[in-house]
Amino acid sequence: MEQQAELQQLESFLVQYEQGTLPSVNWLDNLVFSRIRDARSMQLRIAQATDDFFQLLVELPVYVRPVIFRERREDVEPLEIHSWQRLTWLVDDEVNLMLENPAERKHQKLSRSVGRGVIDMELKPDGAEKRRLSAIIQLPPTRPLDMESQNLLWKFRFAISHDPRALTKFLKCVDWSDPAETQASVQLMREWAPIGPAAALELLTPTFSNSEVRRYAVSILRQAENEDLLLYLLQLVQALRYETADDNELAKFLVERAVANEVVGNYLYWYVLVQRTPPPAERSMSAFRMFERASRAKDTRGRSVWETLKFQRELMEKITIITQEVNTLRGARKVERLRAILSSDNTLGAVLTSFPQAIPNPLNPTVLTTGILASESNVFKSALSPLKLAFQTLTGDSATMIFKKGDDLRQDQLCVQMISLMDKLLKRENLDLKLTSYRVLATGNDTGLIEFVKSxxxxxxxxxxxxxxxxxxxxxxxxxxxxxxxxxxxxxxxxxxxxxxxxxxxxxxxxxxxxxxxxxxxxxxxxxxxxxxxxxxxxxxxxxxxxxxxxxxxxxxxxxxxxxxxxxxxxxxxxxxxxxxxxxxxxxxxxxxxxxxxxxxxxxxxxxxxxxxxxxxxxxxxxxxxxxxxxxxxxxxxxxxxxxxxxxxxxxxx
Structure with a gap:
């Protein structure tokens, strides 16, 4: 028992010595260390002789430099913290300076060598790799891919090329600055299982700037019907801003469809026109000019359609002027003034109540309108005093719409588009929830039309x-x-x-x-x-x-x-x-x-x-x-x- 008590006391002194609370004396240190070794050996022999033997060895790290943290003990004097000037600072370039790890980069280049293509074609993922690939492929397009995921996709690119969902993920892991890798990836993209329009839209986002990739996306969209194209035409016009040249494949495709189909042409005209308002989008302006040239060059009908689109624009400008004038008045005088302007015999009133020719309703181009009905038009009681305009149709009916000045309707336009799209997705699954898909069309940064629904x-x-x-x-x-x-x-x-x-x-x-x-x-x-x-x-x-x-x-x-x-x-x-x-x-x-x-x-x-x-x-x-x-x-x-x-x-x- 005395030997055990002595060993415990020596161990306690050793801890204090290692923590720096006991001074170092060389000759005395050697004697104490020798005594500790002897005491430990004696304790071990006693334990083995009595079958009461249990030994736990824990190896703790030894630091050459001072350690500035330790567990505090109540019975020990506070440890003096070493001054910051004596510390050695190590900077991790990868983390602190956001630099690329050259070793990882070199490994990636070697593992992605295009010369390995013949070998990679035969590679098949094992069970764990299949599960990992499946999880990566199912990630939503908003999730970034880490380096490990990118390397795995590249390694098994041939094995997953039968899965259309994997193409966009594969293209995200390509090093487009490497000409050889780019050429090999584009070739594989063309041989990949065909993707659908939803994935093609992702290839038109700013994430993908390679012209061949964007051209491939357009080739997929060419297979879509006009009815489906109208569901995401607004986004395709926005995608024009990410093109690198005026004479791009996306602009050509949109103009071809617009010239061939007047409904597509009507919406394309307004979507591009709104993008031309300050600050203008350069590619949209070139697409607008391309659309005008193609319409005028088509035939007499093409030139006539373009003139009706121009008249729609002039009509919106005239209605904007009327709205500004009406807003200077108060109460019932607003309605009186609106109807007086529309009923007047002057040039403005005559043009608004009887159009020179039937023009498509901007909100619904399948309906032709001939003029505005003054008696059925009104002014809503709200801060911006939007106009309720009743348009006479060619069939004798009326199409009522709301004109707003002072509100940016582009957000409403997007939301209504999303509601219409979701309604269609639900109906494809035979679920009709009786949604009301009314139309909204922004005609400028602060003007627009809203379809009036009686309610x-x-x-x-x-x-x-x-x-x-x-x-x-x-x-x-x-x-x-x-x-x-x-x-x-x-x-x-x-x-x-x-x-x-x-x-x-x-x-x-x-x-x-x-x-x-x-x-x-x-x-x-x-x-x-x-x-x-x-x-x-x-x-x-x-x-x-x-x-x-x-x-x-x-x-x-x-x-x-x-x-x-x-x-x-x-x-x-x-x-x-x-x-x-x-x-x-x-x-x-x-x-x-x-x-x-x-x-x-x-x-x-x-x-x-x-x-x-x-x-x-x-x-x-x-x-x-x-x-x-x-x-x-x-x-x-x-x-x-x-x-x-x-x-x-x-x-x-x-």
């Missing part, structure tokens, strides 16, 4: 009828139906509520109140005014979707069906091909001056927020539970009724 705001309905079902039953009566409504109108309401709940959740639509939720007479609900998206909202802690108690009460016993429709729609839009398409469309809008996408030049964060709404890490069952929890949180939002009352007070004071 009434929920705020006005509740003020007049107290319950939404009373309004629906008034237009769709059925004494034996739910709440006195027909079953069709009730299901229109439930389905449309579900559709817009999912879509506004994904788009992060904010500033939702009962004045920008509209209800049509057949029970379909829809949203307007998309001034806040991607999670932005002027309110504090807003719900993720607008689901007020009046809407829940109107659904009544069908609230469970509402949740079922929501979950079904959410999982359809979470499918890989849908997510890729939607993310790529938003990626192409990075430089489109959409306020809430590139706010504070933080576009990448906005895109990641959009991606996070799809909860891609969850399976379908978990995603359903996730969305149901969002529904319950939104329907029970504590602050939402308070903000709703504050909004009504603000509207009253205005």
């Amino acid at each position: 009434q705001g929920l705020a006005d309905i509740l003020k007049e009828h107290e319950k939404l079902t009373t309004y629906i039953a008034l237009h769709n009566p059925d004494p034996h139906g739910p709440n006195g409504c027909t079953m069709t109108s009730m299901m229109n309401f439930v389905k449309s509520c579900a559709g817009y709940s999912v879509i506004t959740y994904l788009l992060g639509v904010g500033d939702r109140h009962l004045d920008n939720l509209m209800l049509a007479s057949d029970g379909r609900l829809f949203h307007i005014d998309f001034g806040f998206i991607m999670g932005r909202d002027p309110k504090i802690s807003p719900p993720s979707m607008k689901l007020c108690k009046e809407m829940v009460e109107a659904m009544g016993e069908y609230f469970s069906e509402f949740k079922t429709y929501c979950c079904e729609a959410y999982n359809i839009l979470r499918k890989s091909e849908s997510v890729v398409l939607l993310l790529n469309l938003f990626s192409l809008m990075a430089d489109a001056n959409i306020p809430d996408i590139n706010i504070n030049q933080d576009y990448e964060k906005a895109l990641l927020r959009f991606e996070s709404k799809f909860a891609l890490e969850l399976d379908d069952e978990a995603a359903m539970q996730h969305f149901i929890s969002e529904i319950h949180r939104s329907s029970n939002a504590f602050l939402d009724p308070i903000f709703e009352r504050a909004h009504r007070v603000a509207q009253y004071l205005r």
Whole structure:
């Protein structure tokens, strides 16, 4: 026991010595070290003789330089910290100076030698590598690829060339500054399994600047029908800004389609024209000139179509002047002045009420209009006093649209496009949620047209009828139906509520109140005014979707069906091909001056927020539970009724 106590005391002194709290005396140090070795040997022999033997050896690192941190002990004097001047600083160039590691770079170049192509063609991934490749291929287009993933894709590029989903990932790992690697990659790209339009859109983003890659993307888009092309024509016009030459393949393709199809030509004209407004996009200006030359060179019909497009532009300029004049007046005098201008016999009135020739409706070019009906036109009571204009059609009907001056409608235009696209994706899966796909067309930085849909705001309905079902039953009566409504109108309401709940959740639509939720007479609900998206909202802690108690009460016993429709729609839009398409469309809008996408030049964060709404890490069952929890949180939002009352007070004071 005495020997064990002595050893423990010596070990304690040794710890203090190593920590620098005991002074070093050479002759005494040697004696103590010798005594410690003897004591340890004696203790070991005793333990072995009594079968009570257990030994743990721990090797601790020895530092040549001073260590400036140690565990504090109460019974030990504080260790003096060595001065910073005596420390040796080592700088890691890779981390601190953001420099490339030459060893890694050399390894990458050797492993990617084009001369290895014959060998790489025979390489097959093992089980673990297959799982890793599958995970990489399934990543959304917004995720960057690390060096390990890029090397793995390159190594097995031939083995995965049968998978169309892998092409965009492979092209991201190519070193385009290496001519030999570029040539080999372009050749393999042409032999790859054909991709679809969604992946082709990614190849037109600024990530890919190689002209051959962009030409390949256009060749894929050439296979699309005009109906599908119109769904992402807005983004294709934005992609022109990333081309490196005026005479590029994308511009040629768009102009060819526009000259051949007047509907495509109408929208291309306005999309490109808006891009030409300050600050102008150089490639868009050259595409506009190319479009004009091609239209005039086609034939008499081509020249006539171009002249009608020019007349549309002149018409918008005249209506802008009228709006500015009307806004100088107050109250009912605005409507009187608008109708007086349209009914006058002067040059302006004559041109507006009777066009020189029938022109396509800018919002819907399939409808030809002949003039503006003064008696049916009006001015809305709001801060910007938008005009409600009724256009006489060639068939004798009227097409009503709203002209706004003072608002940038490009964000609304994008949101309405996304709603129409998602509606089409849902209908492809046989899910019709009765969405109202009205049209919006920006005609300038602060002017634009909105299709008028006959409806009434929920705020006005509740003020007049107290319950939404009373309004629906008034237009769709059925004494034996739910709440006195027909079953069709009730299901229109439930389905449309579900559709817009999912879509506004994904788009992060904010500033939702009962004045920008509209209800049509057949029970379909829809949203307007998309001034806040991607999670932005002027309110504090807003719900993720607008689901007020009046809407829940109107659904009544069908609230469970509402949740079922929501979950079904959410999982359809979470499918890989849908997510890729939607993310790529938003990626192409990075430089489109959409306020809430590139706010504070933080576009990448906005895109990641959009991606996070799809909860891609969850399976379908978990995603359903996730969305149901969002529904319950939104329907029970504590602050939402308070903000709703504050909004009504603000509207009253205005």
